[in-house]
Amino acid sequence: MEKEFHKQTMEKEIIKSHIFLQNDQKIVLKEKSINHFITMDSVTHLICDCYLTTVHTSAGSKYVISRLLKDFETDLGEYGFVRVNRNTIVNTLHVVSYGNGGNRMVSLSNNITISISRRGMARLKEAIGS
Secondary structure (H helix, E strand, O other), rough: OHHHHHHHHHHHHHHHHHHHHHOOOOEEOOOOOEEEEEEHEEEEEEEEEEEEEEEEEEEOOEEEEEHHHHHHHHHHHHHOEEEOOOOOEEEEHHHHOOOOOOOEEEEHHHHHHEEOOOHHHHHHHHHOOO
């Protein structure tokens, strides 16, 4: 019983730390000749297709950036962003639920469902603290 309480407390602390780190942080997204300044906590997920990464926000906006997903993974990893499969990074603040086992999926706050790889599931669980 005490172990379960400690685990839940740790999960809450990890999530709080991600919220604190993302609070008031902005990301500069260079889309063609326009620089967009968006808050980090509004980014729900990033999807890469070849050398173009599409950044999705909670408001429904999409920004297509000519940058590798690996670069975003390196820059945003410490702020609670986790790579869940080959071409997708999710913001753990927007994770509503995830399924383990045969149906490995993550649901985000904007009603998007994304499939997760086995290693991505391990990374997501570690980042969320479960």
